[in-house]
Amino acid sequence: MAYSSSSMRRPSGKSSRVPSYSEYEQSITAPPLGSSCCSSLQKEESRTDTKAMAPYDYAGEEFLSIHLPIYEFDRIMLAVKLVVAFVGWLVVIPIMLATSPASSAAEGKKKEKCSSSTSNTTVSQKKNGTTTRTKTIKIVETTKKKSKTEPNGKSKKTSIAPEHSSKKANKEESEEPIVKEVSEMANMLCILGFMVTFLYMIIVASPDNRYTTRGVFEAPLFTREECDFLVDMAETVAQRNYEAASEARDNTTIKDRDLMMTEPAGWQKKRHKLYSTTDLNVITDPFSKTDRQWIKEKLNARLAPTIERLYGVPQGSIRANDIFVIRYDGDRQASLKPHTDDGDVTFSALLSDGFTGGGTNYYDRRNQYYHTGNTRYQPQPDEVFAHVLPQIGQMTLFRSPILHEGVQVKKGRRYLLIGFLSVDNVDPWSEDNESTGLSWFASWFSLNWASVRFKTGYSSAVYTNSKLKANQDDWMAVEEERDWMSESTYIRGLFIQFHSHLTMLADLLSTHFFQQIVAANQTKPYLENMDQAYARRRPNKLPSWFSGQQIELSIDGSFHSEWSTRTRNSEKFDREEI
Ligand SMILES: O=C(O)CCC(=O)C(=O)O
Numbered sequence: 001m002a003y004s005s006s007s008m009r010r011p012s013g014k015s016s017r018v019p020s021y022s023e024y025e026q027s028i029t030a031p032p033l034g035s036s037c038c039s040s041l042q043k044e045e046s047r048t049d050t051k052a053m054a055p056y057d058y059a060g061e062e063f064l065s066i067h068l069p070i071y072e073f074d075r076i077m078l079a080v081k082l083v084v085a086f087v088g089w090l091v092v093i094p095i096m097l098a099t100s101p102a103s104s105a106a107e108g109k110k111k112e113k114c115s116s117s118t119s120n121t122t123v124s125q126k127k128n129g130t131t132t133r134t135k136t137i138k139i140v141e142t143t144k145k146k147s148k149t150e151p152n153g154k155s156k157k158t159s160i161a162p163e164h165s166s167k168k169a170n171k172e173e174s175e176e177p178i179v180k181e182v183s184e185m186a187n188m189l190c191i192l193g194f195m196v197t198f199l200y201m202i203i204v205a206s207p208d209n210r211y212t213t214r215g216v217f218e219a220p221l222f223t224r225e226e227c228d229f230l231v232d233m234a235e236t237v238a239q240r241n242y243e244a245a246s247e248a249r250d251n252t253t254i255k256d257r258d259l260m261m262t263e264p265a266g267w268q269k270k271r272h273k274l275y276s277t278t279d280l281n282v283i284t285d286p287f288s289k290t291d292r293q294w295i296k297e298k299l300n301a302r303l304a305p306t307i308e309r310l311y312g313v314p315q316g317s318i319r320a321n322d323i324f325v326i327r328y329d330g331d332r333q334a335s336l337k338p339h340t341d342d343g344d345v346t347f348s349a350l351l352s353d354g355f356t357g358g359g360t361n362y363y364d365r366r367n368q369y370y371h372t373g374n375t376r377y378q379p380q381p382d383e384v385f386a387h388v389l390p391q392i393g394q395m396t397l398f399r400s401p402i403l404h405e406g407v408q409v410k411k412g413r414r415y416l417l418i419g420f421l422s423v424d425n426v427d428p429w430s431e432d433n434e435s436t437g438l439s440w441f442a443s444w445f446s447l448n449w450a451s452v453r454f455k456t457g458y459s460s461a462v463y464t465n466s467k468l469k470a471n472q473d474d475w476m477a478v479e480e481e482r483d484w485m486s487e488s489t490y491i492r493g494l495f496i497q498f499h500s501h502l503t504m505l506a507d508l509l510s511t512h513f514f515q516q517i518v519a520a521n522q523t524k525p526y527l528e529n530m531d532q533a534y535a536r537r538r539p540n541k542l543p544s545w546f547s548g549q550q551i552e553l554s555i556d557g558s559f560h561s562e563w564s565t566r567t568r569n570s571e572k573f574d575r576e577e578i
């Protein structure tokens with residue numbers, strides 16, 4: 001079975017409206033499954049330039065149980081629809097709505113004179129003794145002097161031309177302009193109509209929103225054996241932490257040493273300030289270089305292409321804010337309250353089974369907005385739109401602003417590998433903030449993305465402000481360091497308003513759904529397929545899973561801060577070269 005055979009690309013019975021795919025397939029020659037290149041770690045030399053690759057050549061496509069958008073094609077269609085909406089609302093409909101002045105022919109002539117001598121801005125007219133503001137658009141109809149003129153002064157044969165061409169028309173002696181006018185009210189309605197259409201298309205009809213805002217997706221990430229391996233890896237790291245904490249005398253040499261010594265020993269308990277989990281971060285906790293390499297290769301081969309295919313973002317635009325293993329125990333930390341994550345996309349892979357309870361609840365927050373004034377509104381159980389209890393090795397992928405909670409584990413242990421990911425429009429590691437190739441439709445025109453960026457803008461403004469205040473005696477005097485964002489509380493206020501309103505819009509307008517994109521019983525062949533494809537053709541730009549965990553980008557794409565984890569561990573970072 002060749003993985004890229006065209007008949008396998010789409011599940012049978014699904015519409016195939018994608019001309020671009022046939023081109024993609026022609027450019028791919030795939031060795032059959034089971035050929036020798038199975039280890040992604042050993043086959044670096046077999047990787048070839050990916051420039052010839054199709055943008056959405058996704059190895060696991062044959063296992064998909066849903067029809068994913070063809071982003072390039074759909075975005076072009078969206079752009080075409082936006083242009084049509086623009087022309088329709090702002091040109092065609094105003095022309096259709098334009099009427100001749102309802103006044104007498106003589107008055108009409110007077111008006112013509114007036115209009116031809118003024119630009120197409122608003123003018124005032126005296127009507128019944130009152131002054132009314134009129135005419136933002138004028139449409140000039142020209143007629144031959146000698147042509148038959150109807151009693152109402154309208155020409156039988158008319159040609160419609162915008163007002164700016166009236167000069168030309170006037171030059172021709174034989175022509176006499178008749179001005180049609182669009183009332184201010186009709187104009188406003190057209191502009192409003194365009195704005196509503198524009199927002200509808202961007203919010204609801206864009207592939208980047210339709211499939212991503214409030215959808216929760218499930219797909220395989222690890223085999224059972226790999227999950228066991230990861231759990232062992234995490235417990236070994238915890239053991240290392242515990243030993244180091246035992247040797248240390250107090251909290252000064254090891255942060256939160258006392259907590260580290262409490263059960264489960266060696267696990268962090270206060271790493272996340274607001275919604276603390278019992279966890280181990282792959283960077284700041286002592287995972288070995290081999291451990292990290294192993295995780296990185298799996299994420300490169302399986303997670304990155306899935307995110308790219310699902311959300312329509314280039315792999316090089318993905319950067320992890322935080323990747324960690326989390327542990328719930330029925331008799332210790334057993335749950336996590338409803339919250340949203342710090343990033344654009346979250347992945348969460350289940351690494352264990354044999355526990356009771358657990359799973360993740362995803363909330364539809366729409367009701368929350370109807371409880372106006374109740375800022376402490378608690379999400380209600382009936383607002384859960386998905387309770388996801390996957391099989392071991394399966395991951396869920398969702399946009400981080402979706403409200404979710406870790407459901408209480410009643411008995412046993414539940415381990416997860418979790419990542420909060422950012423999708424960047426500039427490459428933070430390039431010298432000159434190079435573009436990552438992220439489309440506008442997947443970024444500023446995507447409600448979730450834009451909403452998260454505005455939050456980043458807010459925190460970067462607050463950060464800059466507080467840093468300057470802390471570091472400078474007279475911070476107001478440090479002209480060159482102050483930036484426009486840190487200057488104004490209004491700007492910061494605006495950022496936070498944009499953030500919460502865009503999140504609210506996405507909550508209100510998006511379809512909430514859960515979708516298993518690859519069936520759990522396909523885990524083995526699916527993962528093999530993904531690994532082989534990765535071994536054959538590694539993309540030019542890969543996500544930044546590790547180094548990216550320490551930085552934040554400000555809204556304009558420049559670096560704005562380092563996480564304390566980086567600051568505390570800079571030596572280790574340099575040494576490990578991750
Ligand atoms: O336990 C879960 O499934 C959710 C965990 C989570 O949301 C988090 O760690 O941010």
Ligand SMILES: [Fe+2]
Pocket residue numbers: 339340341404
């Ligand atoms: Fe979370």
